[in-house]
Amino acid sequence: MKITTKINLITTAWILVVLIAVNAVVFFSFMKITVNMEDNALIQKAGQLIKELNQHDTPAATKAQLTPYLTPHSFIRIIQPGGKVTHQVTNDTHLAAKIKPQFASEKGTTRSTIRLNNQEEQIAIVRVPIHADGQVIGTLEFGEKLKGLELGKDLLLSILAFCTFLGAVLSLLGGRWLSNLIMRPISTMINTMEDIEQSGIPKKIVIQHETKDELQKLAVTFNRMIERLESNLEKQKQFISDASHELKTPLTVIKSYADLLLRRGIQNKEVAHDAIESIHSEATRIQRMTERFLDLADTESGNLLETKPINLTALCENIRKQLKSAYKREIDLHYQGDSITVIADELKLKQAIIILMDNAIKYSSEKIDVYLEKKEPFTVIRVKDYGIGIPESEIGNIFERFYRVDKARSRETGGTGLGLAIAKNIIKQHHGEIKVRSTEGVGTEVELYLPKRKGTDL
Ligand SMILES: Nc1ncnc2c1ncn2[C@@H]1O[C@H](COP(=O)(O)OP(=O)(O)OP(=O)(O)O)[C@@H](O)[C@H]1O
Ligand SMILES: [Mg+2]
Incomplete structure (x- = not known):
């Protein structure tokens, strides 16, 4: 019914x-x-x-x-x-x-x-x-x-019977008017939802009158949900388009070297060697890029964190050793007291710290300082380098996906422009903040602020 x-x-x-x-x-x-x-x-x-x-x-x-x-x-x-x-x-x-x-x-x-x-x-x-x-x-x-x-x-009985009949008729008419009044916006919503279901395209409900009632609230909430969906879809589209664009360059390079090998064969050993080397380097770049895509998707998916108390000092010492031996660079770790413990997802936090240290290594040639500090209610991880720095006008953009200040240099260093976007997502998942201070030609300082977990001292 x-x-x-x-x-x-x-x-x-x-x-x-x-x-x-x-x-x-x-x-x-x-x-x-x-x-x-x-x-x-x-x-x-x-x-x-x-x-x-x-x-x-x-x-x-x-x-x-x-x-x-x-x-x-x-x-x-x-x-x-x-x-x-x-x-x-x-x-x-x-x-x-x-x-x-x-x-x-x-x-x-x-x-x-x-x-x-x-x-x-x-x-x-x-x-x-x-x-x-x-x-x-x-x-x-x-x-x-x-x-x-x-x-x-x-006489009274006739009057009362007539009044009852009239009341029933008026109530039927009134009920129909009232139910139409209530059902009209609901029918509009149902039609819009059916449209969305059939076309697969998010669509907003047209709010004709500002009634300020529950039904309008329902429509406004629905429209807000659609807006978020649209923005997410837009982001996804943008990501696919950016990612394909980023993959296009190494793939074009691979294809042109492969063509060269096909045309000239491998008779000319020198040319063949150069071509294979370039193909190898571009393939490595694609591999690195796809790993970054997956990391980004993972930090954006809203997956739950696996948090537990972590010895931050030990973790940073570990990363320092790994990077030091891999890049042969001087990295100093500074902290006061025995050790600092935080509650976080160890793998993700490690990933964020590596992203900052990796940038410091890539965009500087001198030593790198890492500071662990307590700034109540935060624990701050500060990575400082004395490298090329970032122009002030660019600082606001470096957290955007695929954004690189100096594209040519970044390409040289193998950067995808996703590192800081991933680090920002990770810190956001931890309800923290990420801050950058940089002076061109002097150096860059990036800070990760990890807030205390509710109900704990960490
Ligand atoms: N410490 C730094 N010194 C100078 N420039 C930096 C520094 N950190 C980041 N940048 C600039 O910000 C840009 C974005 O950094 P991000 O880490 O997101 O990407 P990437 O390093 O280019 O690539 P990826 O980290 O994905 O390999 C870099 O391309 C670089 O131009
Ligand atoms: Mg980086």
């Missing part, structure tokens, strides 16, 4: 229940009040009549006194204590015949339903005792058909 139909039916059913309950209260209150009023009026009339009656009047005179009090379809009787009727006047003999006379020493009203001319009729009967010398000498019995009440009751 459609949600609109559901809302419609539920609201209509509920409104019907409410209307019926309200109508029942109105109906029963009306009946009670009207009946009470009629009873009181009859009692008053009977009391008035008793005051006017004279015991010593002749029956004809008494009858003459009673007759003006008759209302349409009524009777008035005077009953002796034994139950004998001494006087009776009526304008409806059938009615009088149906109601048995009854002596009563207490004032009271009763109601009786009788069948007259195949119709149910409500009769109100009032009995008021007649006193003389402190004794009850008879009862004045007043009976009348409650025609007005019956009419009023029927």
